[in-house]
Amino acid sequence: xxxxxxxxxxxxxxxxxxxxxxxxxxxxxxxxxxxxxxxxxxxxxxxxxxxxxxxxxxxxxxxxxxxxxxxxxxxx
Numbered sequence: 129x130x131x132x133x134x135x136x137x138x139x140x141x142x143x144x145x146x147x148x149x150x151x152x153x154x155x156x157x158x159x160x161x162x163x164x165x166x167x168x169x170x171x172x173x174x175x176x177x178x179x180x181x182x183x184x185x186x187x188x189x190x191x192x193x194x195x196x197x198x199x200x201x202x203x204x
Contacts, residue, residue, distance in 0.1 A: 143168055 137145070147164055150156040156164070189197075 144165065147156065147161050147168075151158060151161045
């Protein structure tokens with residue numbers, strides 16, 4: 129029978145593990161990780177979320193252009 133090892137961690141520790149894992153996988157630089165952990169310390173869990181979440185994209189196509197393109201694509 130295979131035995132599972134379990135480690136009990138607080139939410140704060142789990143956040144750190146996540147950031148450290150991303151740093152080890154070279155998805156984050158150490159400087160970015162430090163900034164992120166500092167932001168988490170100041171704002172809590174919300175500090176991990178991307179600040180642009182919920183905001184419209186800077187690369188979005190204006191509604192006028194989108195409407196014109198759709199009108200041109202309509203079958204006659």
